[in-house]
Amino acid sequence: xxxxxxxxxxxxxxxxxxxxxxxxxxxxxxxxxxxxxxxxxxxxxxxxxxxxxxxxxxxxxxxxxxxxxxxxxxxxxxxxxxxxxxxxxxxxxxxxxxxxxxxxxxxxxxxxxxxxxxxxxxxxxxxxxxxxxxxxxxxxxxxxxxxxxxxxxxxxxxxxxxxxxxxxxxxxxxxxxxxxxxxxxxxxxxxxxxx
Amino acid sequence: xxxxxxxxxxxxxxxxxxxxxxxxxxxxxxxxxxxxxxxxxxxxxxxxxxxxxxxxxxxxxxxxxxxxxxxxxxxxxxxxxxxxxxxxxxxxxxxxxxxxxxxxxxxxxxxxxxxxxxxxxxxxxxxxxxxxxxxxxxxxxxxxxxxxxxxxxx
Numbered sequence: 001x002x003x004x005x006x007x008x009x010x011x012x013x014x015x016x017x018x019x020x021x022x023x024x025x026x027x028x029x030x031x032x033x034x035x036x037x038x039x040x041x042x043x044x045x046x047x048x049x050x051x052x053x054x055x056x057x058x059x060x061x062x063x064x065x066x067x068x069x070x071x072x073x074x075x076x077x078x079x080x081x082x083x084x085x086x087x088x089x090x091x092x093x094x095x096x097x098x099x100x101x102x103x104x105x106x107x108x109x110x111x112x113x114x115x116x117x118x119x120x121x122x123x124x125x126x127x128x129x130x131x132x133x134x135x136x137x138x139x140x141x142x143x144x145x146x147x148x149x150x151x152x153x154x155x156x157x158x159x160x161x162x163x164x165x166x167x168x169x170x171x172x173x174x175x176x177x178x179x180x181x182x183x184x185x186x187x188x189x190x191x192x193x194x195x
Numbered sequence: 196x197x198x199x200x201x202x203x204x205x206x207x208x209x210x211x212x213x214x215x216x217x218x219x220x221x222x223x224x225x226x227x228x229x230x231x232x233x234x235x236x237x238x239x240x241x242x243x244x245x246x247x248x249x250x251x252x253x254x255x256x257x258x259x260x261x262x263x264x265x266x267x268x269x270x271x272x273x274x275x276x277x278x279x280x281x282x283x284x285x286x287x288x289x290x291x292x293x294x295x296x297x298x299x300x301x302x303x304x305x306x307x308x309x310x311x312x313x314x315x316x317x318x319x320x321x322x323x324x325x326x327x328x329x330x331x332x333x334x335x336x337x338x339x340x341x342x343x344x345x346x347x348x349x
Contacts, residue, residue, distance in 0.1 A: 029269075029294035035287050140278075140285020142305040142312070160305045162283055175284050177294070177302060184297065 026174055026191060027184035034171040038138035042099065042131060045112035045124035053170065059094045059192045060166040064141050064159055066102035067114035070150065072161045072178060077118040082182045084119050090193055099135060100126040101143035101159045139164060167192050222332045223325035229266040234259060237272045238279050255282055257309050261296055262331065264321035269294045280307045282314050
């Protein structure tokens with residue numbers, strides 16, 4: 001009788017451990033070990049300076065792009081807009097920060113016009129060329145100005161299109177490549193929110 | 196005499212045909228297997244120093260081919276003493292990055308480690324039927340022949 005109780009307890013613990021490790025499985029790319037997300041303080045589209053550290057306790061999604069982007073950035077933000085809907089009330093514990101790679105054109109006002117139609121909580125960030133270059137370097141972001149086929153646009157910025165996800169403790173945990181489905185993004189955010 | 200030569204030719208042809216049919220059957224029915232689901236790449240210690248000394252060190256190929264369901268995880272590891280841009284991301288010394296793929300797709304990543312500035316990860320569909328296994332193996336053969344040809348030319 002006592003032996004079977006021990007056996008049941010053992011099986012229960014094993015099942016719990018298996019369930020926990022399955023829950024921690026991310027769908028996107030994972031860093032091991034995670035490092036502290038590089039801090040930045042930039043001008044926000046909400047009209048105030050924004051520091052990454054002020055979001056400690058929330059899961060932060062960092063995207064790099066520019067408001068004149070004709071392809072990648074609108075798709076990314078539209079996808080995140082859907083993710084926010086799918087997260088429901090849990091989205092209150094997640095923040096999207098969209099960091100410009102085009103400071104010459106992206107003023108805080110222009111970024112606000114670009115990001116808020118996707119979701120009112122999204123914040124665009126800009127700064128001087130030097131400030132933004134420092135942030136890009138610390139996150140390993142590539143950005144290169146190229147002439148645009150669209151003459152009105154003048155130039156475009158080819159840039160890394162992955163999303164960086166920072167956990168509640170301020171650690172850079174997950175990298176979401178462009179093209180990842182909304183369902184997979186929601187899954188990974190929920191894993192981080194549950195921690 | 197002539198008929199003996201003719202029958203020898205026929206026998207040879209029959210052997211060649213049988214071997215071809217057997218090879219195609221094996222390629223179509225033998226399951227595609229890998230030792231691991233991970234395609235591993237490592238930046239060895241001292242890479243940065245070698246690059247600084249003028250060595251052209253290539254670690255990641257510009258095209259990586261993965262197969263859904265059997266070999267569909269990209270695993271990158273930086274064993275060097277300095278941070279390195281490696282494929283789609285920046286890796287700190289000792290850090291690794293594991294990226295699983297869930298759909299057949301062509302993924303382009305900006306990567307300064309390549310002359311083209313781009314890394315392509317091509318994820319092919321699961322070879323789960325005889326026709327798919329056959330085409331998967333044919334593509335692999337063509338790729339390996341063309342890479343051998345290119346390395347001979349270089």
